[in-house]
Amino acid sequence: MDTVKPAKRNTLLPRTYRLRVPLVAVSFLLPGLASAQEGNGDEVVREARPSQSVENVLREEHALFSDRLTIEPGINYSYSDRSQLALRGFLALDAIFLGELNVDSVESHITTMDLNVRYGLTERLELGLNVPFVYRTTTYQSIGDEFSTERNSETDVDNADLGDVSVNMSYHLFPETETRPDVVLDMGVRAPTGRDPYGIELRENPNTNLNVPKELPTGNGVWGITAGVSALKTLDPAIVFGNLGYTYNLEESFGDISATTGPQPGDVKLGDTIRAGFGTAFALNKRLSLSLSYSHEYIRKSETTQQGVTNKVVGSDANVGVFNIGGTYALSDSTSMVTSLGIGLTEDASDISLTFRMPFQL
Template identity: 25%
Template sequence: MGVRRGTALALCAALACTPVLADEPSVEQARDALGKKEEDADSAKALEEVFQAAEKSYTLLKQGERTLTYGFDYSLVRDTLIETIRTGDKVYSVVGQSEAQHSFTNSFTFDYGVWDNLTFSLRLPLVAKYDTERDLDVYSLGDISASLRWQPWTSLRGKPVTTLYASLGLPTGSSPYDINVDRDLATGSGYYSLGGGANLSYVIDPVVLFGSLGYTYNLPSTDINQTRGGRRLEEVEPGSTLSLSMGFAYALSYDVSLATSFQMAHSLAPTFTFADTRLEGAEQTSAIMNFSLGLRTSPDYIVNVNAGFGMTEDSPDVLLGFSLPLDIKGLKAP
């Protein structure tokens, strides 16, 4: 998306398919400082089922129910890094290496109904990343995340449905602070994160309107010993993230639906502590338009395909993905 000053890939979480985690800044953010039944059901029920498949953050399972969902996501980020160097009263801008990072994520999400109004989720991502400009690649586990979704009030016909969520992100992927930034790529954020927020959905047959607000606090990463720009990095305080999304799903038929969503995340400025100085990075704002197609392949299964694009310099250029339920014997509750 052209030349930018210290911009980076914001998490991207594909917000259209998961609770808003405001998917956590990655290695590029550190560089900022340096330079995702019933066969006779009526249309309203069909829409609800398709919507739940496309918007997992609004789905709650009955007590004891279990589901396993496979998802595949691809994102492309093109960037030319510009490092700003200050010497005395003079400031120099040096064009660094160009990047074209292709990220492929295979994820498995397990959902369990603790109660009828409380669902636990665990997401396991497997990441492959390629930088075609610098001829780098990495294959590794990404950051595992867990969440609880709670519906405090009973759903009533004609009334909005509110769901509250809390999330925990674990730094299980390769950390951007444990690698050589000139020769390696990271698959994780490098720090823990805690998030919370609220989702709201409202059915107006044959349309479902939905939206969400979220906040993520990224815990500081300490005990770092990494050389960046000729200086030793010792600690990173990631900026917190505010996020929102809104959109609608429309049922074309019992078997086909379309959904459109807008997702936005604003990350506050991170702080980087070096052995001899302390620097503050730049705030980042990512905005994504996402389009989704839901296809019912059987009375019980819906395949969801999505495509999206970034609207700011801090966003991925291209987003593609799909998800489908996995039927594993013994997984479902009797």
């Protein structure tokens, strides 16, 4: 009778799921796949599905490709505070400043409630839909209340509306092997269903020099096409992952692209976005997992075209770097709780971002 050597212990799977090493990597990404025969074929050993904590990591950081419908409501809160130094005076001898030094600040609170729906059509193809609802509150502060250089003025503006709806598709290009990571291709389309930021008039406040927008945008107003690739590798006892993507924004025409009085039609070409990220996750047990990751986005400058003249928008480019700490906990075999804390590492990133999600599998 043939002998089978015991497999190395895989701490990512429950104790009852220990399998031979060549099958473990596949079982993480294609649960319930084919069975393996041993000996003369009388005994059949089927691959076990990964633990719920591992499935949660795959769903949030990569793609699960489950044939079950996943409904995932979530809520995200982000906060940012921007201050700008205002000089009211003049320089003497190119070194000594005579006058007022003031700081104008903008505090932004954005709460996004969204619904993600995903379904695996096949073992290689998964479709997804994201519908967000955005509530924004911004506080503007500036010197100049009652036109005095010693008094600050403050105004709040808030708005709530549907955000930009997006659909996406994930294709399982290569399954994981002992030497090759699992590779997934992603394609997506974003529709301009939210309130666009163009042509929003300013609201003048009496007895102050502070002018603020009458409403806040909940979308960017243009169609976007996204393409990307992600890779994941299981390195017992960790899972490492990375992604690279590009978003192309289509040029759109608007009846008014200025905040000044009167319509000023023109075309807007938002800057395209290049994004990259990497991280690692640990399945501490069959229900709990923790992850650490870093994501970075570079947004190119936007352009506007009016009466045949194209100009780049000064200050519209951005570098957004965020360090993320996340955790997932499986409440049951079909329901999990996902939390994530994002800490902005660049000036263009939100200072803090907190996310709660709860995926349900039907």
